[in-house]
Amino acid sequence: MTQTDLTQTELAAAPLHIIDLIRKKRDGGALDARETGFLASGAADGSIPLEQLSAWLMAAWLNGLSLDETRALTIAMRDSGVKFSPARLGKVAVDKHSTGGVGDKTSFLIAPLAAACGVAVPMISGRALGHTGGTLDKLESIPGLRTALTLEEFEAVLVKCGASIVSQTPALVPADRVLYALRDRTGTVESPGLICASILSKKLAAGLDALVLDVKTGSGAFLRKPEDSEYLAALMVATAEAAGTRTVALLTDMGQPLGHAAGNWIEIVESVELLRGQRPAESEDLRELSLILAGWMIHLGGQAATPEAGYARAEAAIADGSAMRAFFAMIEAQGGDLKVFDDPKGFHKPGATQVVAAWESGYISEMDTTALGWAVQRLGAGREKAGEPVDPHAGIEFHARRGAHIEKGQPFATLYATNASMLAEPIAFLKKAITFSQTPPPAVPLVSRIFTRKAAEEYLRNANR
Amino acid sequence: MTQTDLTQTELAAAPLHIIDLIRKKRDGGALDARETGFLASGAADGSIPLEQLSAWLMAAWLNGLSLDETRALTIAMRDSGVKFSPARLGKVAVDKHSTGGVGDKTSFLIAPLAAACGVAVPMISGRALGHTGGTLDKLESIPGLRTALTLEEFEAVLVKCGASIVSQTPALVPADRVLYALRDRTGTVESPGLICASILSKKLAAGLDALVLDVKTGSGAFLRKPEDSEYLAALMVATAEAAGTRTVALLTDMGQPLGHAAGNWIEIVESVELLRGQRPAESEDLRELSLILAGWMIHLGGQAATPEAGYARAEAAIADGSAMRAFFAMIEAQGGDLKVFDDPKGFHKPGATQVVAAWESGYISEMDTTALGWAVQRLGAGREKAGEPVDPHAGIEFHARRGAHIEKGQPFATLYATNASMLAEPIAFLKKAITFSQTPPPAVPLVSRIFTRKAAEEYLRNANR
Numbered sequence: 001m002t003q004t005d006l007t008q009t010e011l012a013a014a015p016l017h018i019i020d021l022i023r024k025k026r027d028g029g030a031l032d033a034r035e036t037g038f039l040a041s042g043a044a045d046g047s048i049p050l051e052q053l054s055a056w057l058m059a060a061w062l063n064g065l066s067l068d069e070t071r072a073l074t075i076a077m078r079d080s081g082v083k084f085s086p087a088r089l090g091k092v093a094v095d096k097h098s099t100g101g102v103g104d105k106t107s108f109l110i111a112p113l114a115a116a117c118g119v120a121v122p123m124i125s126g127r128a129l130g131h132t133g134g135t136l137d138k139l140e141s142i143p144g145l146r147t148a149l150t151l152e153e154f155e156a157v158l159v160k161c162g163a164s165i166v167s168q169t170p171a172l173v174p175a176d177r178v179l180y181a182l183r184d185r186t187g188t189v190e191s192p193g194l195i196c197a198s199i200l201s202k203k204l205a206a207g208l209d210a211l212v213l214d215v216k217t218g219s220g221a222f223l224r225k226p227e228d229s230e231y232l233a234a235l236m237v238a239t240a241e242a243a244g245t246r247t248v249a250l251l252t253d254m255g256q257p258l259g260h261a262a263g264n265w266i267e268i269v270e271s272v273e274l275l276r277g278q279r280p281a282e283s284e285d286l287r288e289l290s291l292i293l294a295g296w297m298i299h300l301g302g303q304a305a306t307p308e309a310g311y312a313r314a315e316a317a318i319a320d321g322s323a324m325r326a327f328f329a330m331i332e333a334q335g336g337d338l339k340v341f342d343d344p345k346g347f348h349k350p351g352a353t354q355v356v357a358a359w360e361s362g363y364i365s366e367m368d369t370t371a372l373g374w375a376v377q378r379l380g381a382g383r384e385k386a387g388e389p390v391d392p393h394a395g396i397e398f399h400a401r402r403g404a405h406i407e408k409g410q411p412f413a414t415l416y417a418t419n420a421s422m423l424a425e426p427i428a429f430l431k432k433a434i435t436f437s438q439t440p441p442p443a444v445p446l447v448s449r450i451f452t453r454k455a456a457e458e459y460l461r462n463a464n465r
Numbered sequence: 466m467t468q469t470d471l472t473q474t475e476l477a478a479a480p481l482h483i484i485d486l487i488r489k490k491r492d493g494g495a496l497d498a499r500e501t502g503f504l505a506s507g508a509a510d511g512s513i514p515l516e517q518l519s520a521w522l523m524a525a526w527l528n529g530l531s532l533d534e535t536r537a538l539t540i541a542m543r544d545s546g547v548k549f550s551p552a553r554l555g556k557v558a559v560d561k562h563s564t565g566g567v568g569d570k571t572s573f574l575i576a577p578l579a580a581a582c583g584v585a586v587p588m589i590s591g592r593a594l595g596h597t598g599g600t601l602d603k604l605e606s607i608p609g610l611r612t613a614l615t616l617e618e619f620e621a622v623l624v625k626c627g628a629s630i631v632s633q634t635p636a637l638v639p640a641d642r643v644l645y646a647l648r649d650r651t652g653t654v655e656s657p658g659l660i661c662a663s664i665l666s667k668k669l670a671a672g673l674d675a676l677v678l679d680v681k682t683g684s685g686a687f688l689r690k691p692e693d694s695e696y697l698a699a700l701m702v703a704t705a706e707a708a709g710t711r712t713v714a715l716l717t718d719m720g721q722p723l724g725h726a727a728g729n730w731i732e733i734v735e736s737v738e739l740l741r742g743q744r745p746a747e748s749e750d751l752r753e754l755s756l757i758l759a760g761w762m763i764h765l766g767g768q769a770a771t772p773e774a775g776y777a778r779a780e781a782a783i784a785d786g787s788a789m790r791a792f793f794a795m796i797e798a799q800g801g802d803l804k805v806f807d808d809p810k811g812f813h814k815p816g817a818t819q820v821v822a823a824w825e826s827g828y829i830s831e832m833d834t835t836a837l838g839w840a841v842q843r844l845g846a847g848r849e850k851a852g853e854p855v856d857p858h859a860g861i862e863f864h865a866r867r868g869a870h871i872e873k874g875q876p877f878a879t880l881y882a883t884n885a886s887m888l889a890e891p892i893a894f895l896k897k898a899i900t901f902s903q904t905p906p907p908a909v910p911l912v913s914r915i916f917t918r919k920a921a922e923e924y925l926r927n928a929n930r
Contacts, residue, residue, distance in 0.1 A: 022652035026527065050516040055651035058523035061491065186520035187487035 018042065018052045025059040030069040033076070040076035044174035050182055057179065057188040065193025067460060071239050073193070077201035078243075080175035084122065084151055085207045089158055091120035093207060094301040096293050097199055098214035099222050099232070100132035102373040103257030106214065107135045107165060108271035109290035110297060112327035115162030116317040117294075117310070119301030122158055122206050123165045124172070128382040128390055129184065131373030132222065133262065136167050137382075141265035141392030145336035161330040173205045181386055190223060192232045200240050210246040210300035212293055213237065217448060218255030220369025226251075230449065231463055237456035246300055249456070251449040252289055256367045256402040259286030263381040263395015263416065269344040275324040282401055289446055291315055350393040350416035351380075354423050361408040362436030364400055371433035372396070375426035380418035391418045396426075403441055483507060483517045490524040495534040498541070505541035509639035515647055522644065522653040530658025532925060536704050538658070542666030543708070545640035549587060549616055549671045554623055556585035557766040558672060561758050562664055563679040564687050564697070565597035567838040568722030571679065572600045572630060573736035574755035575762060577792035580627030581782040582759075582775070584766030587623055587671050588630045589637070593847040593855055594649070596838030597687070598727065601632050602847075606730035606857030610801030626794040638670045646851060655688060657697045665705050675711040675765035677758055678702065682913060683720030685834025691716075695914065696928055702921035711765050714921070716914040717754055721832045721867040724751030728846040728860015728881065734809040740789040747866055754911055756780055815858040815881035816845075819888050826873040827901035829865055836898035837861070840891035845883035856883045861891075868906055 016038040021031060031039065039056065042048030065073065086093035096110050111121045125147070128134035136147045147167045149157065157164035168177065176198050183189045183198075203211055215233040216222060223229045233249035240247040260282035261270040273280065274287050295304070295311030304310035317323040328338055340347040376382055380391035397414045400406045413430060417423050451459065481503040486496060496504065504521065507513030530538065551558035561575050576586045590612070593599030601612045612632045614622065622629035633642065641663050648654045648663075668676055680698040681687065688694045698714035705712035725747035726735040738745065739752050760769070760776030769775035782788040793803055805812040841847055845856035862879045865871045878895065882888050916924065 026652050051519040054516040054520045055523045058520045062527045187491050
């Protein structure tokens with residue numbers, strides 16, 4: 001006899017059973033706050049078996065989550081473990097989150113930029129998985145650097161440096177730790193409601209005052225359809241605002257790798273070049289996006305009247321060296337050895353290097369950035385499954401960006417692999433991923449849309465999902 | 466990089482990954498024979514974790530399985546373990562399978578009836594679960610009787626008696642053992658394709674030459690909508706025929722319990738009464754259906770030119786006592802103590818007995834047979850979860866059938882419980898389950914439709930699922 005045979009009054013008093021929540025979701029219903037609380041705590045403490053959670057996840061993936069259900073699940077997951085309170089930092093706490101991409105290293109720029117401008121940046125980051133890189137893996141390519149800090153150590157680094165980038169502790173949002181690992185293995189990752197709850201539960205558990213979301217669009221985005229990225233952006237803004245955190249989402253281009261490097265250490269190198277005030281042409285998109293995102297963080301953090309004024313403050317923090325100093329201070333406070341930055345390229349010792357020359361002449365009109373991300377992963381820089389090691393030295397440097405004209409035989413990219421036997425497959429991926437044209441491709445805006453709370457709520461009213 | 470990015474040639478050579486099969490099913494694709502083989506063997510040997518299997522199952526539940534996919538999955542599951550070969554029996558091997566009901570005890574009649582008429586009946590049966598009873602639990606109410614035979618013991622009983630009813634061995638169709646238990650816990654039971662593959666994989670692994678399917682319709686059927694039962698019947702016939710087994714499906718009424726007894730030992734008693742040639746009016750539907758099903762088995766087993774001729778042969782096997790002898794021979798060969806049949810009612814010793822009088826006067830117009838099945842379960846005769854013990858003496862005897870007129874205060878049913886505290890809930894279920902009317906309800910045919918191969922294939926062509 002299932003719970004649907006009971007009256008509403010009996011139902012409120014009855015204990016919850018996961019099988020009923022699976023059936024409810026399977027049949028198109030929406031879980032309420034009590035039910036999402038049961039699900040999140042059961043995931044966190046292991047009282048709901050993985051196979052039942054994954055059946056619920058697949059039903060949620062296929063039938064979707066309602067707005068109220070998404071908010072309820074987000075809050076239930078946030079409350080599934082201990083929480084961080086930035087109150088003692090004495091500053092407004094603002095973080096940025098990106099939905100993930102290839103060569104996306106803005107965290108290494110915006111954390112020190114915002115910190116240098118007086119905003120606290122308590123950043124809890126993730127690891128490489130599939131075609132996307134991981135902030136923690138990149139940062140850990142710095143010898144000695146630790147990201148597995150306790151919440152006390154995290155707070156101490158924040159007090160000292162204004163920014164800290166750490167891994168999720170087991171005690172923080174344990175429901176997400178379980179559900180995220182499960183979604184990865186069960187084909188239930190790309191669901192707006194589940195993505196929203198996963199991202200925001202972690203961000204809200206860090207006690208943020210404000211949040212800037214970088215939602216990727218284009219061929220390397222997690223969600224391939226632009227309308228899916230738009231929906232996710234609006235959903236996250238509305239959900240986070242409903243939970244009391246000022247939030248803005250920017251839709252940004254992931255139609256090509258961001259900047260010229262995609263890997264681990266080589267991304268740190270590119271970031272430090274920019275923090276040092278260098279402006280290589282092939283890093284210009286990375287610099288611009290980092291300043292825009294930092295500008296929003298500085299604005300929401302109360303240190304600039306507008307995002308544009310925040311951008312200007314961030315630019316000044318590069319010019320005066322304060323952002324570079326903030327980044328180095330953070331690295332040192334987390335145990336990193338700064339000596340490698342005396343000769344960053346000298347520290348780079350890949351097992352095998354291969355320059356790939358252009359195999360056609362023409363404009364680079366399209367890049368399948370997801371395929372490029374897989375090429376980076378197969379070189380050894382990423383991981384196919386959680387828990388696998390990554391090679392800090394592997395990756396790709398692109399010598400030509402989308403829109404550029406290249407002659408057959410010119411160097412197009414340099415591949416760095418753990419060993420020479422790992423080069424063939426990534427080269428094949430690379431060659432499949434690039435489309436050449438005889439006329440210049442249309443320009444793609446770096447930021448295509450911005451969702452504030454009002455814009456997000458209006459979008460969702462009309463979205464009809 | 467998912468497999469869908471590879472060419473067909475690369476795909477054939479590439480190793481399979483369960484995550485790709487989950488995504489394929491999630492996105493509405495259909496698994497081919499190689500993929501279902503991977504899934505079934507991975508379920509059987511534990512190399513695919515339960516949480517990945519359950520995500521695939523939920524995707525299959527929500528998106529359905531195609532006809533080809535259902536056939537491929539059935540065959541892959543059949544081939545996931547050892548198989549039984551009836552070749553050495555020197556007879557045509559025919560079995561019957563029912564989709565489950567309340568009071569459904571035809572197996573105890575048709576197995577000896579067909580055996581007495583020269584057909585081998587290698588029957589691998591199941592246990593009570595939820596509102597439906599289990600052939601093995603009923604049979605095991607006979608003291609000493611074993612159903613967990615080895616395949617060698619099974620063959621020996623078949624050679625000696627022509628029929629044997631046993632439990633699934635762990636080595637036979639291990640994929641189904643895993644998937645069935647998982648479906649029960651993950652809300653993925655009621656899927657035509659999955660039900661078909663589960664039922665037929667077991668039947669086909671028994672090496673049957675022919676199969677008669679008894680697909681229930683009405684209020685006690687596993688699938689509540691008649692069109693779902695029809696679809697399942699046609700699907701199973703087409704699938705089994707495609708796998709080389711002559712198959713017919715009968716859609717039969719489960720709008721009331723079959724016969725007058727629902728429980729364990731009391732169902733054996735009712736069956737033996739009929740085999741002994743008695744014809745109590747309240748068992749007439751059970752007798753008629755058993756003869757029809759046995760008639761088809763005898764016909765498909767080559768021992769009668771038509772199902773009607775088979776029916777006549779079966780009726781004669783009751784009259785001449787050969788069916789009764791075949792049943793007792795089988796019981797004895799499986800270790801059962803035949804002495805209990807000297808006084809079957811005397812052996813019945815329930816912990817508590819309660820006669821429920823009619824609480825209204827009128828015609829019994831409708832019976833919620835699923836609710837009646839739950840009443841039987843709650844009395845102790847069934848189980849809510851796999852592995853729970855059952856009480857051989859618990860159950861219900863109905864003194865009035867659907868369509869009968871009853872006066873308030875007349876005995877309607879006798880309930881047998883493990884103890885008196887277990888009576889209240891089943892009585893409440895019973896009272897909710899019965900609808901009275903002041904005019905006689907329309908008659909319901911015992912067999913509403915018959916699907917031979919041709920009829921099944923035509924139905925599926927027009928079914929548009």
